[in-house]
Amino acid sequence: MKDCNQCGKCCIKYSDGALSASAQDIDDWELFNPEIYAYVNAGEIWYLPETKKLLQLCPWLTAIENTHPVKYGCDIYLDRPEDCRLYPSRIDEMQRDGCEMLEVKDLKNPKKAQEKLNKLMADSHHG
Numbered sequence: 714m715k716d717c718n719q720c721g722k723c724c725i726k727y728s729d730g731a732l733s734a735s736a737q738d739i740d741d742w743e744l745f746n747p748e749i750y751a752y753v754n755a756g757e758i759w760y761l762p763e764t765k766k767l768l769q770l771c772p773w774l775t776a777i778e779n780t781h782p783v784k785y786g787c788d789i790y791l792d793r794p795e796d797c798r799l800y801p802s803r804i805d806e807m808q809r810d811g812c813e814m815l816e817v818k819d820l821k822n823p824k825k826a827q828e829k830l831n832k833l834m835a836d837s838h839h840g
C-alpha cells in the first residue's frame with residue numbers, strides 16, 4: 714500500500730452528487746465556514762450557490778501547478794465532508810476507482826491489504 718499520491722481520481726469520480734456530508738459537517742459549515750455552506754442545498758453537496766444546480770466537479774478540488782502528472786489538492790482539507798475523510802475504506806472500492814495507493818501485492822492479497830488499510834486509516838487523521 715502506497716501513500717496517497719493526490720491523483721485526484723476519487724474526488725473527480727465522486728464529487729458530482731455521490732458525496733455526502735454529515736449533519737455535523739453541515740452545522741459546522743453553517744456556523745464557521747459560510748463559504749462552504751453556500752454550496753450545500755437541502756443537506757446535499759455540491760451545488761452552485763447562485764443557481765442551486767448540482768456541480769459536476771467539486772468546487773474545492775484544485776490542480777497543483779507544475780505537477781506532471783497533475784496532482785490535486787483540496788482547498789477545504791481540514792473541513793472536508795465526512796465521505797472525503799473516510800475515503801479510502803475498502804480495497805474493492807479502491808480497485809474499482811483505480812486508486813493509486815494500491816500495489817500489485819495488495820491486489821494479490823486483498824485481505825491483508827484491507828487489514829493494512831484499516832490500520833492506516835485508524836492511525837491517520839485522513840480517516
Ligand code: SF4
Pocket residue numbers: 723724725728732771772773774775786787788789790793794797
Ligand atoms: S471536498 Fe476536498 S476531498 Fe472532498 S471531493 Fe472536494 S476536493 Fe476532494
Ligand code: SF4
Pocket residue numbers: 716717718719720721722723724800801810811812813814
Ligand atoms: S484515488 Fe487514491 S491515490 Fe488518488 S487521490 Fe484518491 S486516495 Fe489518493
